[in-house]
Amino acid sequence: MNAFMNYTRDKLWQIEQVGFDPEVLGKTEAIMALGNGYMxxxxxxxxxxxxxxRDxxxxxxxxxxxxxxxxxxxxxxxxWAMNFYFNGKSFTLLDGEVKDYRKKLNLKNGLLSREMIWICGDLKLKFVFRKFISKARRHVLSSHVKVQNMTDEVVKVxxxxxxxxxxxxxxxxxFTDGExxxxxxKYIQMMPQTTHSKIQFVQTVExxxxxxxxxxxxxxxxxxxxNYDFELPSNGTVEIEKRGSIYTSIDNDLEFRDLEHIRIKAVDDMEAIEEMTFDDLLEESAIAWQKIWDKHPIIIESKNFKDQLAIRFATYHLHIMTPAHDERMNIGAKGMSGEGYKGHTFWDTEIFMLPYFTYTHPNIAKKLVTYRYLGLDGAHKKAKSNGLDGAQYPWEAAWPTDxxxxxxxxxxxxLTGQATKIWSGFIEQHITSDVAFGVKQYLDVTGDTQFAQEKGFEILIDTAKFWASRLEYNQEGDFYEIKDVIGPDEYKEHVNNNAYTNYTAYWNVSFAIQLIDSLRNDQQSVYERLNQKFNFTKLLKILQEKVNKIYLPRPTDEGIIPQDDSYLSKQILDLSVYKSKDGVDSLFHDYNLEQVNQMQVTKQADVLLLMLLFEDLFDKELKLKNFDYYEPKTTHDSSLSLSTHAILSADLGKLNESYDFFNKAIAIDMGEYMKSSDAGIHAASLGGIWQMVVFGYGGVRMFNSKLRIEPHLPKEWSHLEFGFDYQGEALTVKIDQAHFTVSKLDNGQNIVFMHKGQEYTLQNMVTI
Amino acid sequence: MNAFMNYTRDKLWQIEQVGFDPEVLGKTEAIMALGNGYMxxxxxxxxxxxxxxRDxxxxxxxxxxxxxxxxxxxxxxxxWAMNFYFNGKSFTLLDGEVKDYRKKLNLKNGLLSREMIWICGDLKLKFVFRKFISKARRHVLSSHVKVQNMTDEVVKVxxxxxxxxxxxxxxxxxFTDGExxxxxxKYIQMMPQTTHSKIQFVQTVExxxxxxxxxxxxxxxxxxxxNYDFELPSNGTVEIEKRGSIYTSIDNDLEFRDLEHIRIKAVDDMEAIEEMTFDDLLEESAIAWQKIWDKHPIIIESKNFKDQLAIRFATYHLHIMTPAHDERMNIGAKGMSGEGYKGHTFWDTEIFMLPYFTYTHPNIAKKLVTYRYLGLDGAHKKAKSNGLDGAQYPWEAAWPTDxxxxxxxxxxxxLTGQATKIWSGFIEQHITSDVAFGVKQYLDVTGDTQFAQEKGFEILIDTAKFWASRLEYNQEGDFYEIKDVIGPDEYKEHVNNNAYTNYTAYWNVSFAIQLIDSLRNDQQSVYERLNQKFNFTKLLKILQEKVNKIYLPRPTDEGIIPQDDSYLSKQILDLSVYKSKDGVDSLFHDYNLEQVNQMQVTKQADVLLLMLLFEDLFDKELKLKNFDYYEPKTTHDSSLSLSTHAILSADLGKLNESYDFFNKAIAIDMGEYMKSSDAGIHAASLGGIWQMVVFGYGGVRMFNSKLRIEPHLPKEWSHLEFGFDYQGEALTVKIDQAHFTVSKLDNGQNIVFMHKGQEYTLQNMVTI
Known part of the structure; x- marks a missing residue:
C-alpha cells in the first residue's frame, strides 16, 4: 500500500491521490475537504x-x-459513513486486494470521488463513491455509491x-444526545444540541x-x-444515495428557530428536492461554483502546470472555508478542514485571506470586516481586562462577542512534563493593527463609503485608541515604546519593541489622527456620531501627543532594522545545514524552543512582512539588505512565511528566488509530503497563493491608498491573466513577459492606477 | 479470518480464542476481561x-x-494501547499474514495472553503479548510484549x-483534560477529573x-x-513492559486524597515496585488469586469438561467484577467488562450474585449488603418522591446515596422514531423485596449478628414499611393489591398484582412483623434504637392491619398461579417454532414488543422464580404444573432465566431438562456465538452458574431459615465437590451418584442441617 498525490497536465481542475494507505488518511481528508462556507x-x-x-x-x-x-x-x-457487508464480509480496503484506487477532488464542481476494484475471497466489486456539499443549497450534502458486481454470483449486501x-x-x-x-x-433525524452554547442542531438523512x-x-x-439488506445481481450494479441536511438554531436563513419548526423545515426541504437525483443536485451545485470560477478567472501559462492548479486549489478552499453567508462568523486558521486551531480566527484573515476577498469578492470581504465590527465589544472587554482603553482585538476569535x-x-x-503557557493571547498584540490594516485595505480597494461611515472608521479609531493606551513612556529616552510582546516571529516571546508591532501601531495611530481630521472637515455627521463615542478633542490630544514619540526601530549602520531590542545581539546560528536537511524538524532535534529563543532564528517573515505591507516606509536598498539578512535566519516554520517572501523577493527583482518560494508555498498542502495537512489545510497559505500570483507576479498593490500595477512574471511563466474589483469596477489584467494590458468595461467610472511612478487613467484598456 | 472459541479437556483453567477476526472483537474483550474489583x-x-x-x-x-x-x-x-511500527510499517493483523493466532485467558492467575506470528513484506515477527491487573495491588496493571525477529535482517522498531x-x-x-x-x-502521568462528580484520577505509566x-x-x-525507537536484532528478541497504576480521590486506601498527595503516592508506589519484574508482579498476583481458588474449590467430574471450566469462569468473573474493597460500591450488571447498563446495580446482585458471596465469601457479601444500607437515604428519597413511606430501593443504583x-x-x-419510556425505574418495584431477601439470606447463612443489629434489621423493617404504604386498598374485595407494576417478566408492563411482586412484598411485611416482635422480646437495646426511627407501635399496627389482606394470587382450577391479573386471559402463542429456530430474534421479526405484551409470552422466570425462592409456599405438584405451563411460554430472553429454570427443574426431579438448561446457561458468555457479550459479560448469569452447581445439583438451600442439603447430580456428573461457610463454619460437600458427605473441621460449633425432612448434626463428617 503506497499512496501518493498525482497531478497531471491535462487535469488542471483535479487533485488526485493514487493508491490507498491507511497511514496517511489525514492528507486527503484535509486537502480534499468539502464545504460551502456554511458547513x-x-x-x-x-x-x-x-x-x-471524520470531521x-x-x-x-x-x-x-x-x-x-x-x-x-x-x-x-x-x-458520511456507510458500512457495507458483502456476503457477510465487512468492506474495508485493509482486507483483500485493491486495484486501481483513485481518490479525486474536482475543484470545479466540488465533487469528491473514489474509485477502486476490490477483490476479496469470491468477491470482485467495482466501486464508485461520489459526494459533495451543495454550493447551491447551504444545508444539503449528498453521497452516492455505485457498486458493480464483477462476478457471476449474486452478492448479498x-x-x-x-x-x-x-x-x-x-x-x-x-453535544448532548438529543432526540x-x-x-x-424515510428521513432519519437526530437533534443534538451543543452542551454550553445550547445551539440546536437538526440533522436529517435519507x-x-x-x-x-x-x-x-x-x-x-x-x-x-x-440497516438495508438487498441483493447485488450477478454482473449487476446497485446505486445508493445518502442525502442529508444540517440546520441549526443560529441559522440566519430560518424564519423560526425553535426545534419543532426547524425539524419541519428540514423535512419540507428534503421533500422539496425529492424529485431531484444526485446528479441533479450536483449539477445545481456546479452552476453555483461556476459563478465563482467565472468571476475573475486566473489563467497561468507556465512551464509547471501545477501553478495553474495551485491557484484553483487555493480559490476552491478559500470559498469552502469562508462563511460568506453570515457576518457573525469568520474564517478559521484551518478553515473547516480539521480540528487544528479549533476553528478560531487569527490575523491570518486580515493579512492573508481577506485580500483575496477584498479584491475579488468585496461582498464577502464586507462580511469578514463586519465580523470585526461585531467583535468590538469583545475587544473592549479584552483591553479593559488589561487596564487599557479602546479596542484590543483578541489574538484568537470565535463567536465575535466572546x-x-x-x-x-x-x-x-x-522536558519538564509541565504544561506550557501560551502567551499569544496575552502579548501577541499586533493583531489589533492587523485588523485595522485589513479594514483600511478594504476601504481603499472597494471605496465602500457606507461601511466606512457605519463601521470601518470606528474600528480604525478604536484600535488607535487602544495603541495610545498601550504605549509605555520611556522617561530616559522621552519616547513611547511597546514592551513584552510577541511579534509575527513566534519564536521570540517577551521581546521589547518588535519592529512589526511598533511600526504598525504607529501607522494605526497616525492614520486615525488623519482620519479624525478629515472627518471633521468633510463628513460632519459621521464625525458627530463618532465624537459621541470617542470624545475626539480628548482622544486627538492623546494621539497627537504620543504619535511622534513612538519608538520606531531604525536601521543599524549595516542597514538592518532590528526585529526587536535584543534580536541582533543574540547568537547567530547557521541554519543552512538544517534547511538542506528536513528543515525545522532537524533543528528542533538539536535545540529546544527555549534555546532557539536565544538565537537569531526567526520562524516567519517579521521585519520582512512589515517591509512588504508598508513598502513606502523603506527604500529598496534597505529592503534588500534586510531580506538578505533575515531570510537565511528564517525557518519558514509557519505557513504564513513563504508567500510573504515570494512577494517581497519578486518586488525586489529576485524572481528566481521568488519562484522558489512560490513552489515551496504551493507544496505546503498540495505537496508530496503526506502528513502535512493532518490537522487541516493551511488557510493563510492558500490566501498567500492568491497573493503571490496577483500581488507578487501581477504586481497589484495599494500604495499610499492608490492602486499600483507593476507586473513581473517569473521566467517560467509566459502569460498571466487575472481580474479584480476596484472601486466598484471589474478590472482584468493580462500579462506576458514583455507587456501587460489592463482593461475594464467602459461603462463605469475611469480608474486611475500607478505604474513605475506614473499615473494611468483606465477608461477601457491600457497596454503598457 | 475466522475466529472461534476453543476449550480443551486438558486446559480447564483456560479460555481460548483461535484465529483473529476484527468483526468479533467484543467477544473476547468481554469474556476475557481483566480486573480486581477495584478496576x-x-x-x-x-x-x-x-x-x-477499549474500556x-x-x-x-x-x-x-x-x-x-x-x-x-x-x-x-x-x-493498554501500544502502537508498533516495524521498518515504518504499522503493526496490524489486518495487514500481512497472521499465523498461529491464539488469545488466552488463564483463569487461575488472571493472565491474558496473545501469541501470533506476523508476516508482512520482509518482516516475520513472533509476538507474545501478556497482561494482567494485579489481584495483589489494587492500583497496578501491567502489560508485557516479547517480539522475536524471525529473519536475518535487523528491524527498526x-x-x-x-x-x-x-x-x-x-x-x-x-473527563476533563487534566494536567x-x-x-x-520516566513516569508519565495524566490527571483527568470527572466533569460532574469531580473525582480526581491519577494515571501513571512506565x-x-x-x-x-x-x-x-x-x-x-x-x-x-x-515514542521509542530501537532496533530488533536479526533473529533477536526485545521485551517491553508497560506498567501502570490508577488512583482516584475516592480511594479508601489513601491517607490524603488531594491531587498533589495522590501524584506523589502514585510515583512512590511505582518506585517501590521498580525492582520487581513483570513476572514478579504476576506471581504476586497469582498468589492472591490462589487464595480465592483455595477457598471452597469446586470439583466437577463430568462427561462434559466444560462444566468444570464454567464454574471457574464464573468464579473468576465474580471476583474481578466485585468491589470487595469498598462498601460504597456494588456489582454492575455487566461487571466492569463493558459499558452495558452503565455500571449500575440491579436486583441481579441480591438474587443472582450475592448468594455466591454469602455462602463462600461472607466478608465480601457483607460489603454488598452494607451498600444497600448506605442506600437507605436514596431509597427514602425515592419513596418520598412517589408519595410513599419507608425505603423504596432504586431499580438501578450507582453511588449508594444517589x-x-x-x-x-x-x-x-x-416504528415511530420516538424515544420509548423506560418504565423500570418507576414501576419495577420488586427490587425492594429482593434487597430484603438478600439481607435475610445473608443473615441466615452467616449468622452475622452485628450486621443484623446495626444495619440488616433496619433494612428489613424499612422495606416492609415501604410495602405497607405501597399497598392499594381494594374496597370491593376488602384486600390490598399492588397495581401498575413490572414483574421479573419485563415483557409485561403496567400489570396488576404480579404474583412475584405481591408474594415477596407479603413476605417482606410479614417477616418484619415477626422481626419486630422478636426484637422486642429478645434484643431490647436494638429494639429501642430502631423504635426511635420507626415508632414501632404505629408501624406494627399498620403492618398487621394490612399483612393478612395482601392479595396473593391463588392457583386456578388447573393449578396455575396467574403471573398477574391479566396474563392468563391473553392469547397463547406457540413458541416452539421460534425456540427451534434462533429463538427470540425470530420472534421479534414477527411481532413487536407491544404485540408480545398482549400474549402469554414471558421473558424470564417470574412465577417460577417465586417458586424457587419461596419453595415452602407451594407444593411440588403445583410447582410441576406451573413449570410445565410457564416454561414453554418463556423465551429466556434474559440471562437471568436459564439458571432459575435449571435449579427449579433439578428440584423437581427433571434432571435431564435441568442439565439442558445448565448447558444453555453456561453458553451465554462462554458459548460459540461470537456477538453474545459485546456490551459486557452477563454478571447475573455467572452468579447463576454457581447457583446451578451448589443450589441446583449440590442441593444446598436455606429452607425456613434452616440449612438443607439435598444433592442430585445430573447423570453426566460422577462427582461434585464444593464448600461453603455456614454460621462461621467452613463446610465441604462431596457428592457422587449414590452418596454424599458433608464435613467440617471439628474445632467449631456443631452444624445442624436438614436432608429430606430429617435433621443431621454435623460435628466432623456426615455421610448420607
Whole structure:
C-alpha cells in the first residue's frame, strides 16, 4: 500500500491521490475537504479506519467543553459513513486486494470521488463513491455509491448507514444526545444540541437505493442507523444515495428557530428536492461554483502546470472555508478542514485571506470586516481586562462577542512534563493593527463609503485608541515604546519593541489622527456620531501627543532594522545545514524552543512582512539588505512565511528566488509530503497563493491608498491573466513577459492606477 | 479470518480464542476481561481496530455527562494501547499474514495472553503479548510484549505508547483534560477529573525496554505518549513492559486524597515496585488469586469438561467484577467488562450474585449488603418522591446515596422514531423485596449478628414499611393489591398484582412483623434504637392491619398461579417454532414488543422464580404444573432465566431438562456465538452458574431459615465437590451418584442441617 498525490497536465481542475494507505488518511481528508462556507467536512472515507478523523463542522457553532478548554468548532455527528457487508464480509480496503484506487477532488464542481476494484475471497466489486456539499443549497450534502458486481454470483449486501454522534473533538464531546425521529417513514433525524452554547442542531438523512431492500431502523446512544439488506445481481450494479441536511438554531436563513419548526423545515426541504437525483443536485451545485470560477478567472501559462492548479486549489478552499453567508462568523486558521486551531480566527484573515476577498469578492470581504465590527465589544472587554482603553482585538476569535479565546495552556513541555503557557493571547498584540490594516485595505480597494461611515472608521479609531493606551513612556529616552510582546516571529516571546508591532501601531495611530481630521472637515455627521463615542478633542490630544514619540526601530549602520531590542545581539546560528536537511524538524532535534529563543532564528517573515505591507516606509536598498539578512535566519516554520517572501523577493527583482518560494508555498498542502495537512489545510497559505500570483507576479498593490500595477512574471511563466474589483469596477489584467494590458468595461467610472511612478487613467484598456 | 472459541479437556483453567477476526472483537474483550474489583478492563488488543471498545473502569467513579443522561461508570483514559511500527510499517493483523493466532485467558492467575506470528513484506515477527491487573495491588496493571525477529535482517522498531484520554463512553466524555507530567524522568502521568462528580484520577505509566532506545515524550490533547525507537536484532528478541497504576480521590486506601498527595503516592508506589519484574508482579498476583481458588474449590467430574471450566469462569468473573474493597460500591450488571447498563446495580446482585458471596465469601457479601444500607437515604428519597413511606430501593443504583438512576428514556421506537419510556425505574418495584431477601439470606447463612443489629434489621423493617404504604386498598374485595407494576417478566408492563411482586412484598411485611416482635422480646437495646426511627407501635399496627389482606394470587382450577391479573386471559402463542429456530430474534421479526405484551409470552422466570425462592409456599405438584405451563411460554430472553429454570427443574426431579438448561446457561458468555457479550459479560448469569452447581445439583438451600442439603447430580456428573461457610463454619460437600458427605473441621460449633425432612448434626463428617 503506497499512496501518493498525482497531478497531471491535462487535469488542471483535479487533485488526485493514487493508491490507498491507511497511514496517511489525514492528507486527503484535509486537502480534499468539502464545504460551502456554511458547513465544511473532511474528505473521510465511507468505510471506517483507525487513524481517520471524520470531521463535519458548521461555521460559527462554537461550544466550550468545560472551563479548562477554550471554545471550539464542534465536530458534528457524522453523516458520511456507510458500512457495507458483502456476503457477510465487512468492506474495508485493509482486507483483500485493491486495484486501481483513485481518490479525486474536482475543484470545479466540488465533487469528491473514489474509485477502486476490490477483490476479496469470491468477491470482485467495482466501486464508485461520489459526494459533495451543495454550493447551491447551504444545508444539503449528498453521497452516492455505485457498486458493480464483477462476478457471476449474486452478492448479498448489508448496508448500515445513518448518523453517528459518537464522534468528538479529540475526545471532547460538545453535544448532548438529543432526540431522534424517523420522519415520513424515510428521513432519519437526530437533534443534538451543543452542551454550553445550547445551539440546536437538526440533522436529517435519507437513503435512496435502486433495488428493493429490507429495511430496519436502529437507534442507539448518540446514533440512528438504517440497516438495508438487498441483493447485488450477478454482473449487476446497485446505486445508493445518502442525502442529508444540517440546520441549526443560529441559522440566519430560518424564519423560526425553535426545534419543532426547524425539524419541519428540514423535512419540507428534503421533500422539496425529492424529485431531484444526485446528479441533479450536483449539477445545481456546479452552476453555483461556476459563478465563482467565472468571476475573475486566473489563467497561468507556465512551464509547471501545477501553478495553474495551485491557484484553483487555493480559490476552491478559500470559498469552502469562508462563511460568506453570515457576518457573525469568520474564517478559521484551518478553515473547516480539521480540528487544528479549533476553528478560531487569527490575523491570518486580515493579512492573508481577506485580500483575496477584498479584491475579488468585496461582498464577502464586507462580511469578514463586519465580523470585526461585531467583535468590538469583545475587544473592549479584552483591553479593559488589561487596564487599557479602546479596542484590543483578541489574538484568537470565535463567536465575535466572546472576545479572547486563545488557550492559556498548551501541551506539556517535553522536558519538564509541565504544561506550557501560551502567551499569544496575552502579548501577541499586533493583531489589533492587523485588523485595522485589513479594514483600511478594504476601504481603499472597494471605496465602500457606507461601511466606512457605519463601521470601518470606528474600528480604525478604536484600535488607535487602544495603541495610545498601550504605549509605555520611556522617561530616559522621552519616547513611547511597546514592551513584552510577541511579534509575527513566534519564536521570540517577551521581546521589547518588535519592529512589526511598533511600526504598525504607529501607522494605526497616525492614520486615525488623519482620519479624525478629515472627518471633521468633510463628513460632519459621521464625525458627530463618532465624537459621541470617542470624545475626539480628548482622544486627538492623546494621539497627537504620543504619535511622534513612538519608538520606531531604525536601521543599524549595516542597514538592518532590528526585529526587536535584543534580536541582533543574540547568537547567530547557521541554519543552512538544517534547511538542506528536513528543515525545522532537524533543528528542533538539536535545540529546544527555549534555546532557539536565544538565537537569531526567526520562524516567519517579521521585519520582512512589515517591509512588504508598508513598502513606502523603506527604500529598496534597505529592503534588500534586510531580506538578505533575515531570510537565511528564517525557518519558514509557519505557513504564513513563504508567500510573504515570494512577494517581497519578486518586488525586489529576485524572481528566481521568488519562484522558489512560490513552489515551496504551493507544496505546503498540495505537496508530496503526506502528513502535512493532518490537522487541516493551511488557510493563510492558500490566501498567500492568491497573493503571490496577483500581488507578487501581477504586481497589484495599494500604495499610499492608490492602486499600483507593476507586473513581473517569473521566467517560467509566459502569460498571466487575472481580474479584480476596484472601486466598484471589474478590472482584468493580462500579462506576458514583455507587456501587460489592463482593461475594464467602459461603462463605469475611469480608474486611475500607478505604474513605475506614473499615473494611468483606465477608461477601457491600457497596454503598457 | 475466522475466529472461534476453543476449550480443551486438558486446559480447564483456560479460555481460548483461535484465529483473529476484527468483526468479533467484543467477544473476547468481554469474556476475557481483566480486573480486581477495584478496576476492570476489557481485554482489548494492544494495537487498535475499528469496532474495538477499549474500556477501563474504576469501581464507583460514577459521573453524569449531562442532565439528559444518567450517571454511569466512565471509561478511563486508555493505558493498554501500544502502537508498533516495524521498518515504518504499522503493526496490524489486518495487514500481512497472521499465523498461529491464539488469545488466552488463564483463569487461575488472571493472565491474558496473545501469541501470533506476523508476516508482512520482509518482516516475520513472533509476538507474545501478556497482561494482567494485579489481584495483589489494587492500583497496578501491567502489560508485557516479547517480539522475536524471525529473519536475518535487523528491524527498526518505533513504539508509540502512553495514556490516551480521547476515549469516551459511546461518545459521552466524562473527563476533563487534566494536567500531565513526566515524573522522575520516566513516569508519565495524566490527571483527568470527572466533569460532574469531580473525582480526581491519577494515571501513571512506565515503559521498560530490554534494549537501548531513543525516547521522545509527546503530549497532546487528552493524551501523553512516549515514542521509542530501537532496533530488533536479526533473529533477536526485545521485551517491553508497560506498567501502570490508577488512583482516584475516592480511594479508601489513601491517607490524603488531594491531587498533589495522590501524584506523589502514585510515583512512590511505582518506585517501590521498580525492582520487581513483570513476572514478579504476576506471581504476586497469582498468589492472591490462589487464595480465592483455595477457598471452597469446586470439583466437577463430568462427561462434559466444560462444566468444570464454567464454574471457574464464573468464579473468576465474580471476583474481578466485585468491589470487595469498598462498601460504597456494588456489582454492575455487566461487571466492569463493558459499558452495558452503565455500571449500575440491579436486583441481579441480591438474587443472582450475592448468594455466591454469602455462602463462600461472607466478608465480601457483607460489603454488598452494607451498600444497600448506605442506600437507605436514596431509597427514602425515592419513596418520598412517589408519595410513599419507608425505603423504596432504586431499580438501578450507582453511588449508594444517589437513589434511582434508571434512565427514563430508551432508544427510539423503530416504528415511530420516538424515544420509548423506560418504565423500570418507576414501576419495577420488586427490587425492594429482593434487597430484603438478600439481607435475610445473608443473615441466615452467616449468622452475622452485628450486621443484623446495626444495619440488616433496619433494612428489613424499612422495606416492609415501604410495602405497607405501597399497598392499594381494594374496597370491593376488602384486600390490598399492588397495581401498575413490572414483574421479573419485563415483557409485561403496567400489570396488576404480579404474583412475584405481591408474594415477596407479603413476605417482606410479614417477616418484619415477626422481626419486630422478636426484637422486642429478645434484643431490647436494638429494639429501642430502631423504635426511635420507626415508632414501632404505629408501624406494627399498620403492618398487621394490612399483612393478612395482601392479595396473593391463588392457583386456578388447573393449578396455575396467574403471573398477574391479566396474563392468563391473553392469547397463547406457540413458541416452539421460534425456540427451534434462533429463538427470540425470530420472534421479534414477527411481532413487536407491544404485540408480545398482549400474549402469554414471558421473558424470564417470574412465577417460577417465586417458586424457587419461596419453595415452602407451594407444593411440588403445583410447582410441576406451573413449570410445565410457564416454561414453554418463556423465551429466556434474559440471562437471568436459564439458571432459575435449571435449579427449579433439578428440584423437581427433571434432571435431564435441568442439565439442558445448565448447558444453555453456561453458553451465554462462554458459548460459540461470537456477538453474545459485546456490551459486557452477563454478571447475573455467572452468579447463576454457581447457583446451578451448589443450589441446583449440590442441593444446598436455606429452607425456613434452616440449612438443607439435598444433592442430585445430573447423570453426566460422577462427582461434585464444593464448600461453603455456614454460621462461621467452613463446610465441604462431596457428592457422587449414590452418596454424599458433608464435613467440617471439628474445632467449631456443631452444624445442624436438614436432608429430606430429617435433621443431621454435623460435628466432623456426615455421610448420607
Amino acid at each position: 465544511g467536512a473532511r474528505a473521510s472515507e465511507e468505510e471506517s479506519y483507525v487513524g481517520e478523523t 463535519i463542522f458548521v461555521a460559527g457553532t462554537f461550544n466550550q467543553f468545560d472551563e479548562n478548554e477554550v471554545t471550539e468548532l464542534p465536530n458534528v455527528p457524522d453523516m 448489508h448496508l448500515r448507514s445513518g448518523i453517528n454522534g459518537q464522534v468528538s473533538n479529540e475526545g471532547s464531546q460538545h 431522534k425521529g424517523l420522519m415520513v417513514g 437513503h435512496r437505493i435502486t433495488v428493493p431492500s429490507k429495511n430496519r431502523p436502529e437507534t442507539g446512544r448518540r446514533s440512528f442507523f438504517m 472576545g479572547e479565546v486563545t488557550p492559556v495552556w498548551g501541551a506539556a513541555d517535553i | 476492570g478492563a476489557r481485554a482489548s488488543e494492544e494495537e487498535s481496530y475499528v469496532g474495538e471498545t 477501563i473502569f474504576v469501581a464507583g467513579t460514577f459521573n453524569q455527562f449531562d442532565e439528559n443522561e444518567v450517571t454511569e461508570l466512565p471509561n478511563v483514559p486508555d493505558m 518505533h513504539l508509540r505508547s502512553g495514556i490516551n484520554g480521547q476515549v469516551s463512553n459511546e461518545g459521552s466524555q466524562h 500531565k507530567g513526566l515524573m522522575v524522568g 515503559h521498560r525496554i530490554t534494549v537501548p532506545s531513543k525516547n521522545r515524550p509527546e503530549t497532546g490533547r487528552r493524551s501523553f505518549f512516549m 437513589g434511582e438512576v434508571t434512565p427514563v428514556w430508551g432508544a427510539a421506537d423503530i
